[in-house]
Amino acid sequence: MAAEDHAPRTKPHGDKSKKRKKPKKDKWGQPISAAADAEVPLVEPEQEPPAEDPAAEAEEAPAPVAEGYEPSKVVASGLPYSTTEAEIRKLFEFYGPVRSVQLSRFPDSGQFRGLAFVCFESDEIAASSLELDGFKIGNRFMRVERCRVTAGSNKKRKAEFQTDPEKSEGCLSAYVGNLSWNVTEKDLRDFFKSSKIASIRFAIDKRTGGSRGFCHVDFQDDESLEKAVAMNQSELQGRPVTVAYSVSNRG
Known part of the structure:
Protein backbone atom coordinates (compact mmCIF):
# COMPACT_ATOMS: atom_id res chain seq x y z
CA MET A 1 0.00 0.00 0.00
CA ALA A 2 2.84 2.33 0.80
CA ALA A 3 4.44 1.62 -2.55
CA GLU A 4 1.15 2.09 -4.37
CA ASP A 5 0.56 5.42 -2.57
CA HIS A 6 4.05 6.61 -3.50
CA ALA A 7 3.83 5.80 -7.19
CA PRO A 8 0.86 8.00 -8.09
CA ARG A 9 2.45 10.94 -6.38
CA THR A 10 5.32 11.00 -8.90
CA LYS A 11 2.97 11.14 -11.89
CA PRO A 12 1.34 14.48 -11.08
CA HIS A 13 4.78 15.89 -10.41
CA GLY A 14 5.97 14.69 -13.79
CA ASP A 15 2.89 16.09 -15.50
CA LYS A 16 3.46 19.55 -14.05
CA SER A 17 7.03 19.61 -15.28
CA LYS A 18 5.87 18.82 -18.77
CA LYS A 19 3.36 21.67 -18.69
CA ARG A 20 6.04 24.16 -17.77
CA LYS A 21 8.07 23.19 -20.84
CA LYS A 22 5.20 23.81 -23.24
CA PRO A 23 6.20 26.15 -26.08
CA LYS A 24 4.83 29.68 -26.00
CA LYS A 25 1.98 30.60 -28.27
CA ASP A 26 1.81 33.54 -30.60
CA LYS A 27 -1.00 36.09 -30.57
CA TRP A 28 -3.10 33.87 -32.83
CA GLY A 29 -2.87 31.00 -30.35
CA GLN A 30 -0.46 28.96 -32.48
CA PRO A 31 2.56 27.36 -30.79
CA ILE A 32 5.94 28.81 -31.65
CA SER A 33 8.23 26.03 -32.84
CA ALA A 34 11.83 25.66 -31.75
CA ALA A 35 12.93 26.27 -35.32
CA ALA A 36 11.16 29.61 -35.31
CA ASP A 37 12.87 30.55 -32.03
CA ALA A 38 16.21 29.72 -33.59
CA GLU A 39 15.53 32.01 -36.51
CA VAL A 40 14.70 35.05 -34.42
CA PRO A 41 18.29 36.06 -33.54
CA LEU A 42 19.22 35.85 -37.22
CA VAL A 43 16.86 38.68 -38.14
CA GLU A 44 18.68 41.38 -36.15
CA PRO A 45 22.12 41.00 -37.78
CA GLU A 46 20.48 41.28 -41.19
CA GLN A 47 18.99 44.63 -40.18
CA GLU A 48 22.26 46.10 -38.85
CA PRO A 49 24.23 46.56 -42.13
CA PRO A 50 21.76 49.07 -43.63
CA ALA A 51 22.14 51.20 -40.52
CA GLU A 52 25.95 51.18 -40.93
CA ASP A 53 25.95 52.07 -44.64
CA PRO A 54 24.94 55.77 -44.21
CA ALA A 55 27.68 56.22 -41.63
CA ALA A 56 30.26 54.72 -43.96
CA GLU A 57 29.14 56.96 -46.79
CA ALA A 58 29.31 59.99 -44.53
CA GLU A 59 32.95 59.22 -43.71
CA GLU A 60 33.90 58.98 -47.37
CA ALA A 61 32.01 62.11 -48.42
CA PRO A 62 34.04 65.37 -48.37
CA ALA A 63 33.36 67.91 -45.66
CA PRO A 64 30.58 70.32 -46.69
CA VAL A 65 31.57 73.82 -47.76
CA ALA A 66 30.48 76.61 -45.45
CA GLU A 67 27.15 78.08 -46.46
CA GLY A 68 27.46 81.18 -48.60
CA TYR A 69 30.67 80.10 -50.35
CA GLU A 70 31.18 78.48 -53.74
CA PRO A 71 32.81 75.01 -53.57
CA SER A 72 36.29 74.51 -55.05
CA LYS A 73 36.63 78.22 -55.80
CA VAL A 74 38.71 81.10 -54.41
CA VAL A 75 39.07 84.77 -55.28
CA ALA A 76 42.45 86.50 -55.51
CA SER A 77 42.55 90.28 -55.20
CA GLY A 78 45.20 92.99 -54.99
CA LEU A 79 47.09 91.65 -57.99
CA PRO A 80 49.14 94.02 -60.17
CA TYR A 81 47.18 95.04 -63.24
CA SER A 82 49.98 93.73 -65.43
CA THR A 83 49.52 90.15 -64.14
CA THR A 84 48.51 87.71 -66.88
CA GLU A 85 46.12 84.76 -66.72
CA ALA A 86 49.01 82.36 -67.39
CA GLU A 87 50.97 83.73 -64.41
CA ILE A 88 47.96 83.37 -62.10
CA ARG A 89 47.30 79.81 -63.27
CA LYS A 90 50.93 78.77 -62.79
CA LEU A 91 50.95 80.20 -59.26
CA PHE A 92 47.83 78.34 -58.14
CA GLU A 93 48.63 75.08 -59.94
CA PHE A 94 51.32 74.55 -57.30
CA TYR A 95 48.50 73.29 -55.03
CA GLY A 96 46.71 71.13 -57.60
CA PRO A 97 44.87 71.04 -60.94
CA VAL A 98 43.10 74.26 -61.87
CA ARG A 99 39.86 74.04 -63.86
CA SER A 100 39.55 77.68 -64.82
CA VAL A 101 40.85 81.20 -64.17
CA GLN A 102 38.52 84.14 -64.75
CA LEU A 103 39.89 87.67 -64.78
CA SER A 104 37.67 90.50 -63.56
CA ARG A 105 37.90 93.57 -65.78
CA PHE A 106 36.86 97.19 -65.62
CA PRO A 107 33.51 97.55 -67.43
CA ASP A 108 34.61 100.80 -69.07
CA SER A 109 38.00 99.77 -70.41
CA GLY A 110 38.06 95.99 -70.26
CA GLN A 111 41.43 96.11 -68.52
CA PHE A 112 42.27 93.58 -65.79
CA ARG A 113 41.52 95.17 -62.42
CA GLY A 114 43.64 92.94 -60.17
CA LEU A 115 40.85 90.51 -59.26
CA ALA A 116 40.71 86.86 -60.38
CA PHE A 117 38.47 83.86 -59.69
CA VAL A 118 40.26 80.51 -59.56
CA CYS A 119 38.30 77.25 -59.73
CA PHE A 120 40.00 73.96 -58.74
CA GLU A 121 39.12 70.30 -59.31
CA SER A 122 38.36 69.77 -55.62
CA ASP A 123 37.45 71.78 -52.58
CA GLU A 124 40.46 70.39 -50.69
CA ILE A 125 42.83 71.95 -53.22
CA ALA A 126 40.96 75.24 -52.96
CA ALA A 127 41.37 75.19 -49.18
CA SER A 128 45.12 74.54 -49.52
CA SER A 129 45.55 77.48 -51.89
CA LEU A 130 44.45 79.86 -49.14
CA GLU A 131 48.08 79.70 -47.99
CA LEU A 132 48.80 82.23 -50.76
CA ASP A 133 46.95 84.89 -48.79
CA GLY A 134 49.49 87.67 -48.21
CA PHE A 135 51.82 86.42 -50.96
CA LYS A 136 53.82 89.27 -52.51
CA ILE A 137 53.65 89.79 -56.27
CA GLY A 138 55.76 92.66 -57.55
CA ASN A 139 55.26 95.44 -55.03
CA ARG A 140 51.78 94.31 -53.96
CA PHE A 141 50.49 91.75 -51.46
CA MET A 142 47.84 89.45 -52.84
CA ARG A 143 44.74 88.48 -50.86
CA VAL A 144 43.24 85.01 -51.31
CA GLU A 145 39.92 83.98 -49.75
CA ARG A 146 36.88 81.80 -50.31
CA CYS A 147 34.63 82.96 -53.12
CA ARG A 148 31.28 84.09 -51.75
CA VAL A 149 28.03 83.29 -53.50
CA THR A 150 26.48 86.55 -54.66
CA ALA A 151 22.88 86.51 -55.83
CA GLY A 152 22.32 88.12 -59.20
CA SER A 153 26.02 88.48 -59.96
CA ASN A 154 25.97 86.62 -63.28
CA LYS A 155 25.00 89.76 -65.22
CA LYS A 156 27.86 91.74 -63.71
CA ARG A 157 30.42 89.01 -64.37
CA LYS A 158 29.37 88.77 -67.99
CA ALA A 159 30.49 92.37 -68.47
CA GLU A 160 33.63 91.90 -66.40
CA PHE A 161 34.99 88.92 -68.35
CA GLN A 162 34.61 90.37 -71.80
CA THR A 163 37.67 90.82 -74.00
CA ASP A 164 39.54 94.11 -74.11
CA PRO A 165 37.49 96.63 -76.10
CA GLU A 166 38.73 98.08 -79.34
CA LYS A 167 38.89 101.75 -80.08
CA SER A 168 35.50 103.01 -81.26
CA GLU A 169 35.15 105.40 -84.17
CA GLY A 170 35.61 109.02 -83.15
CA CYS A 171 36.85 108.12 -79.67
CA LEU A 172 39.00 110.83 -78.05
Missing part, protein backbone atom coordinates in the same frame (compact mmCIF):
# COMPACT_ATOMS: atom_id res chain seq x y z
CA SER A 173 38.54 109.74 -74.44
CA ALA A 174 40.58 107.42 -72.22
CA TYR A 175 39.79 105.54 -69.06
CA VAL A 176 42.46 106.03 -66.38
CA GLY A 177 42.32 103.65 -63.42
CA ASN A 178 44.18 102.42 -60.32
CA LEU A 179 44.80 105.99 -59.27
CA SER A 180 45.89 106.95 -55.79
CA TRP A 181 43.09 108.63 -53.81
CA ASN A 182 45.01 111.91 -53.60
CA VAL A 183 45.84 112.28 -57.31
CA THR A 184 44.83 115.74 -58.57
CA GLU A 185 44.01 117.12 -61.99
CA LYS A 186 47.42 118.78 -62.07
CA ASP A 187 49.08 115.42 -61.41
CA LEU A 188 47.27 113.91 -64.38
CA ARG A 189 48.11 116.82 -66.69
CA ASP A 190 51.77 116.41 -65.74
CA PHE A 191 51.49 112.65 -66.27
CA PHE A 192 50.08 113.15 -69.79
CA LYS A 193 52.24 116.17 -70.53
CA SER A 194 52.99 114.95 -74.08
CA SER A 195 49.26 114.97 -74.90
CA LYS A 196 46.77 117.80 -75.32
CA ILE A 197 44.03 117.41 -72.70
CA ALA A 198 40.56 118.90 -73.21
CA SER A 199 39.05 117.91 -69.85
CA ILE A 200 39.35 115.50 -66.91
CA ARG A 201 36.31 113.91 -65.25
CA PHE A 202 36.96 112.22 -61.90
CA ALA A 203 34.61 109.51 -60.60
CA ILE A 204 33.38 110.74 -57.21
CA ASP A 205 32.04 108.65 -54.35
CA LYS A 206 28.62 110.08 -53.46
CA ARG A 207 28.90 109.07 -49.81
CA THR A 208 32.38 110.41 -49.07
CA GLY A 209 32.82 113.02 -51.81
CA GLY A 210 36.28 111.62 -52.52
CA SER A 211 37.77 110.03 -55.60
CA ARG A 212 36.81 106.46 -56.54
CA GLY A 213 40.29 105.85 -57.95
CA PHE A 214 39.59 106.35 -61.64
CA CYS A 215 38.64 109.05 -64.14
CA HIS A 216 38.06 109.78 -67.81
CA VAL A 217 40.33 112.09 -69.75
CA ASP A 218 39.15 113.78 -72.95
CA PHE A 219 41.89 114.67 -75.45
CA GLN A 220 41.91 117.30 -78.17
CA ASP A 221 43.09 115.02 -80.96
CA ASP A 222 43.66 111.39 -81.86
CA GLU A 223 47.44 111.66 -81.62
CA SER A 224 47.17 112.79 -77.99
CA LEU A 225 44.89 109.87 -77.19
CA GLU A 226 47.27 107.32 -78.73
CA LYS A 227 50.21 108.74 -76.76
CA ALA A 228 48.18 108.46 -73.55
CA VAL A 229 47.09 104.86 -74.18
CA ALA A 230 50.70 103.93 -74.90
CA MET A 231 51.46 104.92 -71.27
CA ASN A 232 49.34 102.06 -69.92
CA GLN A 233 50.87 100.55 -66.73
CA SER A 234 53.23 103.51 -66.31
CA GLU A 235 53.78 104.45 -62.67
CA LEU A 236 52.10 107.42 -61.02
CA GLN A 237 52.69 107.99 -57.31
CA GLY A 238 53.97 104.45 -56.90
CA ARG A 239 51.06 102.72 -58.65
CA PRO A 240 50.82 101.20 -62.16
CA VAL A 241 48.13 103.24 -63.91
CA THR A 242 45.64 101.65 -66.28
CA VAL A 243 45.09 103.66 -69.47
CA ALA A 244 42.67 102.36 -72.10
CA TYR A 245 40.21 103.53 -74.70
CA SER A 246 37.02 104.67 -73.02
CA VAL A 247 33.88 102.66 -73.72
CA SER A 248 30.43 104.16 -73.26
CA ASN A 249 27.98 102.20 -71.09
CA ARG A 250 24.99 100.92 -73.01
CA GLY A 251 23.01 99.45 -70.09
Whole structure:
Protein backbone atom coordinates (compact mmCIF):
# COMPACT_ATOMS: atom_id res chain seq x y z
CA MET A 1 0.00 0.00 0.00
CA ALA A 2 2.84 2.33 0.80
CA ALA A 3 4.44 1.62 -2.55
CA GLU A 4 1.15 2.09 -4.37
CA ASP A 5 0.56 5.42 -2.57
CA HIS A 6 4.05 6.61 -3.50
CA ALA A 7 3.83 5.80 -7.19
CA PRO A 8 0.86 8.00 -8.09
CA ARG A 9 2.45 10.94 -6.38
CA THR A 10 5.32 11.00 -8.90
CA LYS A 11 2.97 11.14 -11.89
CA PRO A 12 1.34 14.48 -11.08
CA HIS A 13 4.78 15.89 -10.41
CA GLY A 14 5.97 14.69 -13.79
CA ASP A 15 2.89 16.09 -15.50
CA LYS A 16 3.46 19.55 -14.05
CA SER A 17 7.03 19.61 -15.28
CA LYS A 18 5.87 18.82 -18.77
CA LYS A 19 3.36 21.67 -18.69
CA ARG A 20 6.04 24.16 -17.77
CA LYS A 21 8.07 23.19 -20.84
CA LYS A 22 5.20 23.81 -23.24
CA PRO A 23 6.20 26.15 -26.08
CA LYS A 24 4.83 29.68 -26.00
CA LYS A 25 1.98 30.60 -28.27
CA ASP A 26 1.81 33.54 -30.60
CA LYS A 27 -1.00 36.09 -30.57
CA TRP A 28 -3.10 33.87 -32.83
CA GLY A 29 -2.87 31.00 -30.35
CA GLN A 30 -0.46 28.96 -32.48
CA PRO A 31 2.56 27.36 -30.79
CA ILE A 32 5.94 28.81 -31.65
CA SER A 33 8.23 26.03 -32.84
CA ALA A 34 11.83 25.66 -31.75
CA ALA A 35 12.93 26.27 -35.32
CA ALA A 36 11.16 29.61 -35.31
CA ASP A 37 12.87 30.55 -32.03
CA ALA A 38 16.21 29.72 -33.59
CA GLU A 39 15.53 32.01 -36.51
CA VAL A 40 14.70 35.05 -34.42
CA PRO A 41 18.29 36.06 -33.54
CA LEU A 42 19.22 35.85 -37.22
CA VAL A 43 16.86 38.68 -38.14
CA GLU A 44 18.68 41.38 -36.15
CA PRO A 45 22.12 41.00 -37.78
CA GLU A 46 20.48 41.28 -41.19
CA GLN A 47 18.99 44.63 -40.18
CA GLU A 48 22.26 46.10 -38.85
CA PRO A 49 24.23 46.56 -42.13
CA PRO A 50 21.76 49.07 -43.63
CA ALA A 51 22.14 51.20 -40.52
CA GLU A 52 25.95 51.18 -40.93
CA ASP A 53 25.95 52.07 -44.64
CA PRO A 54 24.94 55.77 -44.21
CA ALA A 55 27.68 56.22 -41.63
CA ALA A 56 30.26 54.72 -43.96
CA GLU A 57 29.14 56.96 -46.79
CA ALA A 58 29.31 59.99 -44.53
CA GLU A 59 32.95 59.22 -43.71
CA GLU A 60 33.90 58.98 -47.37
CA ALA A 61 32.01 62.11 -48.42
CA PRO A 62 34.04 65.37 -48.37
CA ALA A 63 33.36 67.91 -45.66
CA PRO A 64 30.58 70.32 -46.69
CA VAL A 65 31.57 73.82 -47.76
CA ALA A 66 30.48 76.61 -45.45
CA GLU A 67 27.15 78.08 -46.46
CA GLY A 68 27.46 81.18 -48.60
CA TYR A 69 30.67 80.10 -50.35
CA GLU A 70 31.18 78.48 -53.74
CA PRO A 71 32.81 75.01 -53.57
CA SER A 72 36.29 74.51 -55.05
CA LYS A 73 36.63 78.22 -55.80
CA VAL A 74 38.71 81.10 -54.41
CA VAL A 75 39.07 84.77 -55.28
CA ALA A 76 42.45 86.50 -55.51
CA SER A 77 42.55 90.28 -55.20
CA GLY A 78 45.20 92.99 -54.99
CA LEU A 79 47.09 91.65 -57.99
CA PRO A 80 49.14 94.02 -60.17
CA TYR A 81 47.18 95.04 -63.24
CA SER A 82 49.98 93.73 -65.43
CA THR A 83 49.52 90.15 -64.14
CA THR A 84 48.51 87.71 -66.88
CA GLU A 85 46.12 84.76 -66.72
CA ALA A 86 49.01 82.36 -67.39
CA GLU A 87 50.97 83.73 -64.41
CA ILE A 88 47.96 83.37 -62.10
CA ARG A 89 47.30 79.81 -63.27
CA LYS A 90 50.93 78.77 -62.79
CA LEU A 91 50.95 80.20 -59.26
CA PHE A 92 47.83 78.34 -58.14
CA GLU A 93 48.63 75.08 -59.94
CA PHE A 94 51.32 74.55 -57.30
CA TYR A 95 48.50 73.29 -55.03
CA GLY A 96 46.71 71.13 -57.60
CA PRO A 97 44.87 71.04 -60.94
CA VAL A 98 43.10 74.26 -61.87
CA ARG A 99 39.86 74.04 -63.86
CA SER A 100 39.55 77.68 -64.82
CA VAL A 101 40.85 81.20 -64.17
CA GLN A 102 38.52 84.14 -64.75
CA LEU A 103 39.89 87.67 -64.78
CA SER A 104 37.67 90.50 -63.56
CA ARG A 105 37.90 93.57 -65.78
CA PHE A 106 36.86 97.19 -65.62
CA PRO A 107 33.51 97.55 -67.43
CA ASP A 108 34.61 100.80 -69.07
CA SER A 109 38.00 99.77 -70.41
CA GLY A 110 38.06 95.99 -70.26
CA GLN A 111 41.43 96.11 -68.52
CA PHE A 112 42.27 93.58 -65.79
CA ARG A 113 41.52 95.17 -62.42
CA GLY A 114 43.64 92.94 -60.17
CA LEU A 115 40.85 90.51 -59.26
CA ALA A 116 40.71 86.86 -60.38
CA PHE A 117 38.47 83.86 -59.69
CA VAL A 118 40.26 80.51 -59.56
CA CYS A 119 38.30 77.25 -59.73
CA PHE A 120 40.00 73.96 -58.74
CA GLU A 121 39.12 70.30 -59.31
CA SER A 122 38.36 69.77 -55.62
CA ASP A 123 37.45 71.78 -52.58
CA GLU A 124 40.46 70.39 -50.69
CA ILE A 125 42.83 71.95 -53.22
CA ALA A 126 40.96 75.24 -52.96
CA ALA A 127 41.37 75.19 -49.18
CA SER A 128 45.12 74.54 -49.52
CA SER A 129 45.55 77.48 -51.89
CA LEU A 130 44.45 79.86 -49.14
CA GLU A 131 48.08 79.70 -47.99
CA LEU A 132 48.80 82.23 -50.76
CA ASP A 133 46.95 84.89 -48.79
CA GLY A 134 49.49 87.67 -48.21
CA PHE A 135 51.82 86.42 -50.96
CA LYS A 136 53.82 89.27 -52.51
CA ILE A 137 53.65 89.79 -56.27
CA GLY A 138 55.76 92.66 -57.55
CA ASN A 139 55.26 95.44 -55.03
CA ARG A 140 51.78 94.31 -53.96
CA PHE A 141 50.49 91.75 -51.46
CA MET A 142 47.84 89.45 -52.84
CA ARG A 143 44.74 88.48 -50.86
CA VAL A 144 43.24 85.01 -51.31
CA GLU A 145 39.92 83.98 -49.75
CA ARG A 146 36.88 81.80 -50.31
CA CYS A 147 34.63 82.96 -53.12
CA ARG A 148 31.28 84.09 -51.75
CA VAL A 149 28.03 83.29 -53.50
CA THR A 150 26.48 86.55 -54.66
CA ALA A 151 22.88 86.51 -55.83
CA GLY A 152 22.32 88.12 -59.20
CA SER A 153 26.02 88.48 -59.96
CA ASN A 154 25.97 86.62 -63.28
CA LYS A 155 25.00 89.76 -65.22
CA LYS A 156 27.86 91.74 -63.71
CA ARG A 157 30.42 89.01 -64.37
CA LYS A 158 29.37 88.77 -67.99
CA ALA A 159 30.49 92.37 -68.47
CA GLU A 160 33.63 91.90 -66.40
CA PHE A 161 34.99 88.92 -68.35
CA GLN A 162 34.61 90.37 -71.80
CA THR A 163 37.67 90.82 -74.00
CA ASP A 164 39.54 94.11 -74.11
CA PRO A 165 37.49 96.63 -76.10
CA GLU A 166 38.73 98.08 -79.34
CA LYS A 167 38.89 101.75 -80.08
CA SER A 168 35.50 103.01 -81.26
CA GLU A 169 35.15 105.40 -84.17
CA GLY A 170 35.61 109.02 -83.15
CA CYS A 171 36.85 108.12 -79.67
CA LEU A 172 39.00 110.83 -78.05
CA SER A 173 38.54 109.74 -74.44
CA ALA A 174 40.58 107.42 -72.22
CA TYR A 175 39.79 105.54 -69.06
CA VAL A 176 42.46 106.03 -66.38
CA GLY A 177 42.32 103.65 -63.42
CA ASN A 178 44.18 102.42 -60.32
CA LEU A 179 44.80 105.99 -59.27
CA SER A 180 45.89 106.95 -55.79
CA TRP A 181 43.09 108.63 -53.81
CA ASN A 182 45.01 111.91 -53.60
CA VAL A 183 45.84 112.28 -57.31
CA THR A 184 44.83 115.74 -58.57
CA GLU A 185 44.01 117.12 -61.99
CA LYS A 186 47.42 118.78 -62.07
CA ASP A 187 49.08 115.42 -61.41
CA LEU A 188 47.27 113.91 -64.38
CA ARG A 189 48.11 116.82 -66.69
CA ASP A 190 51.77 116.41 -65.74
CA PHE A 191 51.49 112.65 -66.27
CA PHE A 192 50.08 113.15 -69.79
CA LYS A 193 52.24 116.17 -70.53
CA SER A 194 52.99 114.95 -74.08
CA SER A 195 49.26 114.97 -74.90
CA LYS A 196 46.77 117.80 -75.32
CA ILE A 197 44.03 117.41 -72.70
CA ALA A 198 40.56 118.90 -73.21
CA SER A 199 39.05 117.91 -69.85
CA ILE A 200 39.35 115.50 -66.91
CA ARG A 201 36.31 113.91 -65.25
CA PHE A 202 36.96 112.22 -61.90
CA ALA A 203 34.61 109.51 -60.60
CA ILE A 204 33.38 110.74 -57.21
CA ASP A 205 32.04 108.65 -54.35
CA LYS A 206 28.62 110.08 -53.46
CA ARG A 207 28.90 109.07 -49.81
CA THR A 208 32.38 110.41 -49.07
CA GLY A 209 32.82 113.02 -51.81
CA GLY A 210 36.28 111.62 -52.52
CA SER A 211 37.77 110.03 -55.60
CA ARG A 212 36.81 106.46 -56.54
CA GLY A 213 40.29 105.85 -57.95
CA PHE A 214 39.59 106.35 -61.64
CA CYS A 215 38.64 109.05 -64.14
CA HIS A 216 38.06 109.78 -67.81
CA VAL A 217 40.33 112.09 -69.75
CA ASP A 218 39.15 113.78 -72.95
CA PHE A 219 41.89 114.67 -75.45
CA GLN A 220 41.91 117.30 -78.17
CA ASP A 221 43.09 115.02 -80.96
CA ASP A 222 43.66 111.39 -81.86
CA GLU A 223 47.44 111.66 -81.62
CA SER A 224 47.17 112.79 -77.99
CA LEU A 225 44.89 109.87 -77.19
CA GLU A 226 47.27 107.32 -78.73
CA LYS A 227 50.21 108.74 -76.76
CA ALA A 228 48.18 108.46 -73.55
CA VAL A 229 47.09 104.86 -74.18
CA ALA A 230 50.70 103.93 -74.90
CA MET A 231 51.46 104.92 -71.27
CA ASN A 232 49.34 102.06 -69.92
CA GLN A 233 50.87 100.55 -66.73
CA SER A 234 53.23 103.51 -66.31
CA GLU A 235 53.78 104.45 -62.67
CA LEU A 236 52.10 107.42 -61.02
CA GLN A 237 52.69 107.99 -57.31
CA GLY A 238 53.97 104.45 -56.90
CA ARG A 239 51.06 102.72 -58.65
CA PRO A 240 50.82 101.20 -62.16
CA VAL A 241 48.13 103.24 -63.91
CA THR A 242 45.64 101.65 -66.28
CA VAL A 243 45.09 103.66 -69.47
CA ALA A 244 42.67 102.36 -72.10
CA TYR A 245 40.21 103.53 -74.70
CA SER A 246 37.02 104.67 -73.02
CA VAL A 247 33.88 102.66 -73.72
CA SER A 248 30.43 104.16 -73.26
CA ASN A 249 27.98 102.20 -71.09
CA ARG A 250 24.99 100.92 -73.01
CA GLY A 251 23.01 99.45 -70.09
